[in-house]
Amino acid sequence: MTAEIRPGIHWVGSIEWTLKHFHSHELSIYRGTTYNSYLVVDDKIALIDTVKNTHLEEFLREVEKIVPVSKIDYLVVDHCEPDHGGSIPALLARNPNLKIVCSKGGQVSVNRHHPGITNLQVVKTGDSLSLGKRTLRFFEAQMLHWPDTMFSYCPEEKLLFSADAFGQHYAHANRFADQVDACELWEEAIKYFANILTPFCGQIVKKINEFSALNWPLEVICPAHGAIWRQDPMQIVKKYLEWSSGKAEPTAVVVFDSIWHGTERMAKAICRGLEAEGVTYRLYHAGVADLHDVMTQMLLARGLLIGGPTLNNNLMPSLAPYLEELRGLRFLNKIGAAFGTYGWSGEGVKRFEEALDKATIKVVQPGLRVQFAPNEDDLKTCEAFGREFARRIKEMAG
Ligand code: FEO
Numbered sequence: 216m217t218a219e220i221r222p223g224i225h226w227v228g229s230i231e232w233t234l235k236h237f238h239s240h241e242l243s244i245y246r247g248t249t250y251n252s253y254l255v256v257d258d259k260i261a262l263i264d265t266v267k268n269t270h271l272e273e274f275l276r277e278v279e280k281i282v283p284v285s286k287i288d289y290l291v292v293d294h295c296e297p298d299h300g301g302s303i304p305a306l307l308a309r310n311p312n313l314k315i316v317c318s319k320g321g322q323v324s325v326n327r328h329h330p331g332i333t334n335l336q337v338v339k340t341g342d343s344l345s346l347g348k349r350t351l352r353f354f355e356a357q358m359l360h361w362p363d364t365m366f367s368y369c370p371e372e373k374l375l376f377s378a379d380a381f382g383q384h385y386a387h388a389n390r391f392a393d394q395v396d397a398c399e400l401w402e403e404a405i406k407y408f409a410n411i412l413t414p415f416c417g418q419i420v421k422k423i424n425e426f427s428a429l430n431w432p433l434e435v436i437c438p439a440h441g442a443i444w445r446q447d448p449m450q451i452v453k454k455y456l457e458w459s460s461g462k463a464e465p466t467a468v469v470v471f472d473s474i475w476h477g478t479e480r481m482a483k484a485i486c487r488g489l490e491a492e493g494v495t496y497r498l499y500h501a502g503v504a505d506l507h508d509v510m511t512q513m514l515l516a517r518g519l520l521i522g523g524p525t526l527n528n529n530l531m532p533s534l535a536p537y538l539e540e541l542r543g544l545r546f547l548n549k550i551g552a553a554f555g556t557y558g559w560s561g562e563g564v565k566r567f568e569e570a571l572d573k574a575t576i577k578v579v580q581p582g583l584r585v586q587f588a589p590n591e592d593d594l595k596t597c598e599a600f601g602r603e604f605a606r607r608i609k610e611m612a613g
Contacts, residue, residue, distance in 0.1 A: 216230070216277060217277050217280055217281060218390040220253070220374070220390075220435060220437065220443060220445070221372045221374060221435070223255065223256045223257060223349070224253065224254070224255050224256075224369070224372060224374065225253065225254045225256070225281055226251060226252075226253060226390050226437075226443070227252050227253065227254045227262075227274065227277040227278045227281065228249050228250050228251040228252045228253075228266055228274070228277075229249065229250045229252075229266045229267070229270035229273050229274050229277075230247065230249050230386045230387075230388075231247050231248050231249065231250065231267070231270070231386060232247045232386045233247060234247050234248060237384060238298070242384070242410050242411070242507050243505050243506070243507045243508070244384040246384065246385050246386055246387075246399065246403060247384070247385070247386030248384040248385065248386055248440050248441070249385070249386055249387075249440055249441055250265075250266035250267050250270060250274075250298055250299065250439070250440070251264070251382075251437065251438065251439050251440060251441075251443075252264050252265055252266055252274065252278075252299075253376055253437055254278060254281055254282065254287075255346060255349060255351070255369065256281065256282060257346035257347035257348055257349045258346060258347025258348070259288040259289065259345075259346040259347055260282055260286055260287045260288050260289070260346070261287070261288065261289040261290075261291055261316075261344070261346055261351060262278070262287050262289070262290050262291070262306075263291045263293060263367055263376045263437075264291070264292065264293055264294065264299040264300070264376075264378070264439060265290070265299060265300060265301065265302035265303055265306060266298070266299070266301065266302055267297060267298045267299075267301045267302070268297070268301035268302050268305065269301075270302075271301075271302045271305050274302055275305075275309075284306060284309045284310050285309065285310050287306075287310055287313060288313070288314065288346075289313070289314050289315075289316050289344065289346075290303065290306060290313050290314070290315050290316070291316045291317070291344075291351065291367050291376075292315055292316065292317040292321050292325055292363075293317075293321075293364065293365050293366065293367055293376060293377075293378040293439070294321075294361055294363055294364045294365075294378040294379060294439060295317070295321055295324035295325050295328055295361075295363050296324075296361060296379075297328065298439075298440075299378075299439055300324070300325065300328055300329070303315070303325070303328075303329050303332070304329055307332065312334075313334065314334050314335075314336055315332060315334055315335050315336065316335075316336045316338055316344060316351075316353075317335065317336075317337060317338070317363065317365070318337065318338065318339070318353070318355050318357075318363055318364070318365040319337055319339065319355075320355075320357060320361070320362035320363035320364070320365075321337075321363040321365065322335055322337050323362070323363065324361065324362075324363040325363075338353045338365070339353065339355060340353060340354050340355045340425075341353070341354075348371065349369055349371045349372065350369065350370055350371065351367045351368070351369060352367070352368045352369075352370060352431070353365055353366070353367055353368070354366040354367075354368060354425075354426055354429070354431075356377075356378065356380065356422050356426075357418070357422075358415045358418040358422075359378065359379065359380045359412070359415060359418065359419060359422055360379055360380075360411055360412055360415055361379075364378045364379065364380070365378065366378060366380070366426070368431050370431065372434070372435065373431075373432045373433055373434035373435065374433075374434065374435040374436075374437065375431075375433055375435070375436050375437065375448075376437045377436050377437065377438050377439070378438070378439050379411065379412075379438065379439050379440065380412075380419075380438060380455070381404075381436050381438040381444065381451045381452070381455065382404075382407055382438035382439055382440035382441045383400060383403035383404045383406075383407050383438075383440060383441030383442060384403055384406070384407055384440055384441060385399065385400065385403040385440075385441040385442060387441075387442065389442075390442065390443055391442060391443050391444075391445050391446075392442040392443065392444045392445070392446065392451075393445065393446040394442075395442055400441075400442060403441065404441075404451065404454070405458070405511055405514065405515070406507065406508070406511045407440070407441075408454075408455065408458050408514065409458075409507075409510050409511040409513065409514035409515075409544070410507050410510050410511065410544070412455075412458075413458075413510075413514060413544040413545065413546060414543065414544055414545050416458075416459035416460075416461070416547055417459075419455055419456075419459045420456060420459050420460075423452060423455060423456060433448050433449065433452075434448065435448060436448040436451065436452075458514060460547075461546075461547030461548035462548070462612070463514070463515055463516055463517045463548070463549075464515055464516060464517065465494055465517055465608050465609055465611070466494060466495050466496060466497075466515065466516040466517065466518075466608070467489055467494055467495075467496040467497075467516055467517070467518045467519070467520055467604065467605070467608060468496065468497055468499070468509060468512050468513055468516045468518070468519050468520070469482055469485065469486055469489075469496050469497070469498045469499065469519075469520045469521075469522075470499045470501050470504070470509060470519065470520070470521050470522070470534070470537055471498075471499075471500065471501060471521070471522040471523055471554075471555075472500065472501040472502050472522075472523045472524075472531045472533045472534055473500075473523070473524065473556075474524055474526070474531070475588070477524065477556035477585065477587065477588045477589055478522050478523055478524050478554070478555050478556050479500070480588075480589050480594065480597075481522060481554050481555070481556065481583070481585060481589055481593075481594070481597045482498060482520075482522055482554070483498070484589070484594040484595075484597035484598050484601065485520055485522075485554065485597045485598070485600055485601035485604070486498055486601060487598050487601060488597065488598040488599060488600060488601020488602040488603075488604070488605065489601045489602070489604065489605045490601075491598065491601070491602055491605075492601075492602050492605030492606060492609070493605070493609075494604075494605035494608050494609065496516075497512050497516075501523070501531075501533045501534050501537055502533045506536050506537060506540060507540075509537065510540055510541075510544060513541070513544075513546055513549070514546065516549075517548075517549065517550060517608045517611050518549060518550045518551060518552075518579075518604060518607070518608045519541075519549060519550075519551040519552075519571070519576060520551070520552055520553075520554065520601075520604060521534070521537070521538075521551065521552075521553050521554075521567050521571070522553060522554040522555045522567075523555045523563060523567070524555050524556045524557060524558075524563060525555065525556075525557040525558065525560060525561050525562055525563035525564075526563070528560050528562050529562065529563070529566060530563055530566050530567065534567075538567075538570040538574065541570070541571075541574035541576065542570070542573050542574045544574075545574065545575055546574075546575075546576070547575075548611070549575075549576045549577070550576065550577050550578075550579045550604075550607055550608065550611065551571040551576040551577065551578055551579070552578060552579060552580045552582060552583075552600070552604055553567030553568050553571065553578070553582040553583075554582060554583040554584070554585075554597070554600065555567070555582075555583075555584060555585075556584070556585050556586070556587060556588070556589070557584055557585075557586060557587075558586070558587060561584055561586075563584075564582035564583070564584050565582070567582065568582055579604070579607045580600070580603055580604060580607065583596065583597065583600045585597075
C-alpha cells in the first residue's frame with residue numbers, strides 16, 4: 216500500500232474506508248478518509264506526521280516495509296491533532312531517540328496531548344533541517360487550521376507537506392489526485408474547505424501570500440488527508456484563494472423545516488420566485504438534509520433563505536444546528552432572509568434574523584410570516600419575496 220512519491224519519499228499513511236463521522240460528529244463524510252504520513256529516506260530519515268492511533272498497527276507495518284522504526288531520526292509534527300499525532304507515543308516507545316521537530320505552537324500541542332516528551336526541536340519559518348541530499352524547510356502556517364500547523368518543504372524535490380491544508384476526506388486505493396475521479400475529488404475538497412477552513416479565510420489568504428513571497432517552487436503538494444496533488448498543484452492553491460475571497464455564484468440556499476407543510480409550501484413558493492428571476496437554488500428540509508452538505512453549498516452560494524414555524528415561542532430544534540454551524544463558520548459576504556408560519560405568538564422569524572445577524576449574514580429584507588397555513592394570496596406574496604431576494608443576489612458583486 217505504500218507509494219513512492221519521489222525517489223526516497225514515500226506515503227506511509229492509513230486509509231479509513233468506513234468512517235461516516237469525522238472527529239466524532241464534527242463532520243459527515245461519505246467517502247472515508249486517509250491519514251497521510253510521509254517518510255523521507257536520506258542519510259537521515261524523517262517521518263512527517265503519524266496517523267490516528269486506531270490505525271497504528273497498519274501504519275507501523277507500512278513504515279517497516281521501508282525502514283525499521285528504530286532507524287528513524289526525526290518525526291516532524293506538522294500538526295498534532297490526534298488524527299495525525301495519535302501514534303506519537305507508540306513511535307517513541309519503539310524509538311526513544313526519535314527527535315520531534317515542531318513549531319512553537321506545536322510544542323504546546325505536543326506537550327498537552329502527550330505530556331512528558333522532552334526530545335523536541337522547535338523550528339520557525341525559514342529554518343531548515345538537512346537530511347543529507349535533501350532538506351526540509353519549515354513554514355509556520357498557524358490557523359490552517361490550528362495554531363500548531365506548519366508546512367514542511369523539500370526544495371530539492373519542490374515538494375510541500377501541507378498538513379491539513381489542501382486535503383480532502385476521500386479514501387481511495389490510489390494516492391494521487393490525477394488518478395481519482397475528478398468530480399468526487401473536488402466535491403470532497405470543497406466540503407473539506409467549507410466545513411473546516413472557512414473560519415480562517417483571512418489567515419489562509421495571508422499565509423498563501425507569505426508562502427508565495429518565499430518563491431519556493433511547487434511541483435507536488437502532499438496534504439495530511441486524501442489525494443496528493445502532483446499535476447498542476449497550484450490548482451488547489453488557486454481554489455483556496457477563490458473560496459477564501461467571499462466571492463460566490465449568484466445562487467441561493469433555501470433551508471426549512473415544517474410541521475404541517477405550511478412553511479414547506481412557503482419555501483417552494485419562494486423558490487418559484489427565485490426561479491422567475493433566473494436565480495438557481497438548492498432546497499433543503501432541515502430534518503432530513505445533511506448539515507455539512509448544506510454548509511458546503513453555503514460556501515458556493517451568495518444567499519440563504521431560512522424558514523420554519525414558530526414553536527414554543529422559538530424555532531424548531533431541527534434548525535438549531537444549522538444556525539450554530541453558520542455562526543461558527545462565519546461565511547464571508549452572504550445575504551439572508553427568513554420566513555415561516557406561526558399560530559399565535561410568531562417569534563420564529565425574529566429568532567432567525569437574530570441568528571443570521573450573529574452569523575454575520577446580512578438580512579436584506581424584512582422576514583415573511585404567515586399565520587397557520589398559507590392561502591393563494593400568501594403564496595403569491597412568498598413568490599414576490601423570492602423574486603426580491605433574487606434581485607438582491609444579482610446585485611451583489613460576483
Ligand atoms: Fe486532520 Fe486537524 O487534523
